[in-house]
Structure formats: structure tokens, C-alpha cells
Amino acid sequence: MEPVVHIEGLTFGYTSRSPLFQELSLSLRPGEVAGLLGENGAGKTTLLKLIAGELFPDEGVGEVFGIPSERRDPSVLARLWFLPEELPSYSIPAEDYACSTGAFYPGYRHDELLDLCDQLEVDVRQKLTRLSYGQQKKFFLAFALATGVPLLLLDEPTNGLDIPSKRQVRRLIPRYAAEGRTFLISTHQVRDLEHLIDPVIILHKGRIVLHASMDELQERLSFVVLPEAPPDALYVEKVPGGYGAILPGGGKGEVDLELLFDAARSRESELPRIWRKEELV
Known part of the structure; x- marks a missing residue:
């Protein structure tokens, strides 16, 4: 089975004097709900951005669906969704955002988005800027699931959620992973995802110190x-x-x-x- 994400010998730094990653290697397979654990500043968000093609490696291989992520190939971008911790801010109704952005994703299902938002108690008629941070987080997570993409990169997805919402998220993700969709979830809140993630990837000081099922x-x-x-x-x-x-x-x-x-x-x-x-x- 070909990996969804394949990283080998990757080196990256925001400055040439202090590389964040050196010779980093990682592979993710279809259907995995991989947990990327690490304290603040360990490089979790940077790694997600490298996979998403928002940052480019200095050296090494970083491929998504067999294509180098730095190419930002449209066929790859249409098959992944990156949910950042800092959410975008748009002064338009949530449903309008979903309709316009969903057009870029061939597998997007609007009825599924509405159903997910109903389950998560998000009013899609509200402007995104009028929603609380937690409500925005739930909306963008629902949109990510509704896109139908096979790779979802989620950066601290439980931040800002109350306890019932965290429970709902933990129920939703395994359902979609069972369809063969791959999740890479970064978090420093280990307890939130304890019974969800498999495999476990621990990033510490720019190195993967453990990667195991x-x-x-x-x-x-x-x-x-x-x-x-x-x-x-x-x-x-x-x-x-x-x-x-x-x-x-x-x-x-x-x-x-x-x-x-x-x-x-x-x-x-x-x-x-x-x-x-x-x-x-």
C-alpha cells in the first residue's frame, strides 16, 4: 500500500543558521488517525505546513500522494485539507463560505456539511466573524470532513472546544477514518485524543523521537x-x-x-x- 505522506531526509529551517528539522523521515498510510504530539515550539505546525505545501523543505523528500508537496499541484491540493489553529476570518455567512470554497473539492457534499453542523450545533446562517472561536472551529472541522478529501491535517483541533464538543469530535473522526481517509492531528493536549489516535508520533526539538502503533x-x-x-x-x-x-x-x-x-x-x-x-x- 502506497503511503499517503512520505517524508525522507527532510531538512528545514526558518533561518540557515538554526534548522528546525534535520534528516526528518515519516510515512502515513491510508486510514490512519496519526497523533502528532509535542510541546509548544516543537515544530508540529511547521511539519503540517510542509506537508500542505505552505512551506518548502531545504533538502530531502516531502511527498503527498507521490507528488512533491512544494509543487502545490492542483490535484494534490484538491485532495487535502489543512485546518490551522489560527482560523481564517471572513465576514460572510458560514454557508456561503462552504458553497464557494467547496467548489474546489470534487468530493464536497453540501448536505453532509449541513448534517455535521446540525450535529455540532453550528448555525451556518451566521457570519463567521459572529461565531465564537469554538463554533468557528467546529464549522471548519465539519467543512473539512464534508470536502471528502483523503488527507486531513488538523492543528490543535480540540482547542477552544467544550467537553461535549470534544466528545463529538472524537466520535466523528473514527467514522471517517473507517472510509480510508487519513488524519494527521497535532496536539499538545494529550488527554483529548488518548483513545482516538493510532499511530503515535512524538516530536521533540525538531526530531521524531517515537513513531509507533x-x-x-x-x-x-x-x-x-x-x-x-x-x-x-x-x-x-x-x-x-x-x-x-x-x-x-x-x-x-x-x-x-x-x-x-x-x-x-x-x-x-x-x-x-x-x-x-x-x-x-
Whole structure:
């Protein structure tokens, strides 16, 4: 199966003196809901913009549907949607925006947009500038799903949403992923997407320090809470009730993404070094 996104040896920097990415590699397959985790400033938004063709790599390969993203090929742009964290502002009714912009996407379905907006309780008759940030976020997410594109790049999609809206989003995305559509979702709010994303991609200081499926993580790691810190832990931190720990060898506990995220970017953790060398047993 050909990857939807293929990045290999990519180097990029906003200045030549301090590259943000060096020799970055990443592939995404159809139907994946990949979670791009990282703290603020890790380069998550920059990576999404490189994939979307809004930024151009200095070196290396960055392909979407087999075509270099920097070409901004119309056939590629018609098959992806990038939802930025900072939303565009238009003083027109939301439905008018959808009708005019949807014309650029062959798979766009207006009836589906209206149904999604009804589910998310967004009034499409309102001007976008009159909607709250959370309502705008839900509208643009609904539009993204209604475009029918096979690749959706979502930058912090749960920011600004209340708890019921986050729950609705977590229900919608798997439904569309089951159709073979690929999602790359960047977030630093790990708990919002804990039971949604697979695979997990952790970006730290311009490097991908971990890229693994949930099955791989469960097979190779155990996540436990113990009254005392275990000496053989790959990573351990104080949590309510004792010590949260990641141990080599699978079979214990559900994957704790927050603990995994902390471990992957900690200097004290053995997880990144051992995982890269594939020495886990």
C-alpha cells in the first residue's frame, strides 16, 4: 500500500543558521488517525505546513500522494485539507463560505456539511466573524470532513472546544477514518485524543523521537502505577497514588499517552534511546 505522506531526509529551517528539522523521515498510510504530539515550539505546525505545501523543505523528500508537496499541484491540493489553529476570518455567512470554497473539492457534499453542523450545533446562517472561536472551529472541522478529501491535517483541533464538543469530535473522526481517509492531528493536549489516535508520533526539538502503533506500544511496553519507583523502569514519575512507570515488556496496563509523552522527551528516560535501537524485549 502506497503511503499517503512520505517524508525522507527532510531538512528545514526558518533561518540557515538554526534548522528546525534535520534528516526528518515519516510515512502515513491510508486510514490512519496519526497523533502528532509535542510541546509548544516543537515544530508540529511547521511539519503540517510542509506537508500542505505552505512551506518548502531545504533538502530531502516531502511527498503527498507521490507528488512533491512544494509543487502545490492542483490535484494534490484538491485532495487535502489543512485546518490551522489560527482560523481564517471572513465576514460572510458560514454557508456561503462552504458553497464557494467547496467548489474546489470534487468530493464536497453540501448536505453532509449541513448534517455535521446540525450535529455540532453550528448555525451556518451566521457570519463567521459572529461565531465564537469554538463554533468557528467546529464549522471548519465539519467543512473539512464534508470536502471528502483523503488527507486531513488538523492543528490543535480540540482547542477552544467544550467537553461535549470534544466528545463529538472524537466520535466523528473514527467514522471517517473507517472510509480510508487519513488524519494527521497535532496536539499538545494529550488527554483529548488518548483513545482516538493510532499511530503515535512524538516530536521533540525538531526530531521524531517515537513513531509507533498502539499495538506495538502494548506489545513492547507496560504502563503501571506502583507504590515505589521500580529500579528497572525505562521511565518513572511521581503521580497520585504512587509512581507511574513504563517498563520493558508488554502486557500490563493500557498505554498512558501522557506518561509516554513525558518519557519520550525526558533526558532521564531510557525510552527514546532504547526504542530507536529496537532493543526492547
